[in-house]
Amino acid sequence: MPDGDLFAGVRAGMADVVTGTIARFTPNGVEMQDGTHVPADMIVLATGFNLCVFGDIAFSIDGKPLDMGDTVTWRGMMFTGVPNLVWVFGYFRASWTLRSDMISEFTCRLLQHMDEKGVDRVEVVLPPDLVDSPRGLWVDPEDFNPGYLARGQHLLPKTAPGPEWRHTQDYWREKDEIPRVDLDGPAFRYARCRLPMTT
Incomplete structure (x- = not known):
């Protein structure tokens, strides 16, 4: 907000936030579905947006379509049953790049570790005691709950009990x-899957 005008108005008691469903527009504002009239000098319409999870890429593994909503996250960056994928997803309540940097460093360390082991495939797996555990939402609604995220939770990986099986x-x-x-x-589960070189 330029010069913080909106915040100054809110602090001065000159603005209110009303949440609800608009029933109709009136000459002087809007009438809410519950019958409340909200006077307004100006009305700005915003439709919101829908999440474009993973860039709308149609992932598949061995020819079978992958639904990311069926996976479980490991620390918000890797997903059960999905080999060789690290997702960079930052923080909602701190600088996005703080987490992006950490994930980049982790990925470089993981790739170096794979080279040292002589493997070219890695995926994360739930421990046996969590395989049938209840699944939670990618982000707890008590922690962050804008409409666009609430509408898209079914598209996102799930969580399992334990701090390493959630995005914090x-x-x-x-x-x-x-x-x-x-x-x-x-x-972590590692494997070697390179095909032998032929001439």
Whole structure:
């Protein structure tokens, strides 16, 4: 907001926020579905938007379509059953790039680890005790709940119990945890799948 005009008006008690469904426009404002009349000098219409998850890419594995909504996230960057994919997704409540940098560094470390092991495939797997556990939403509505995200939750990976099986908004925790992730821990499954060279 230029010069913070809107915020100054709110602080001065000159503006109100009304949430609800508009029933009709009136000569002096809008009438809400509950019958409340909201006077307005100006009305701005906004339709919102729908999430374009993963760029609307039609992922498939071995020819079978992949629904990301059926996967479980590992720390908001890798997904069960999806090999060789790391998704860069930042923070809603802190700088997006703080997390982007951490994920980039993690990815470089993972690729180097794969080279050292002589493998070219990695995916994350749920431990046996979580395979049948309840699934949660990508982002807890108590933490972040704009309409566009609420409408698109079914398209996003799910969560499972435990901090490593969810996407957190806690930079102060992740800045210590992500650099120390054990790349040979039980969450990771590696394989070699290169075809032999032929002439």
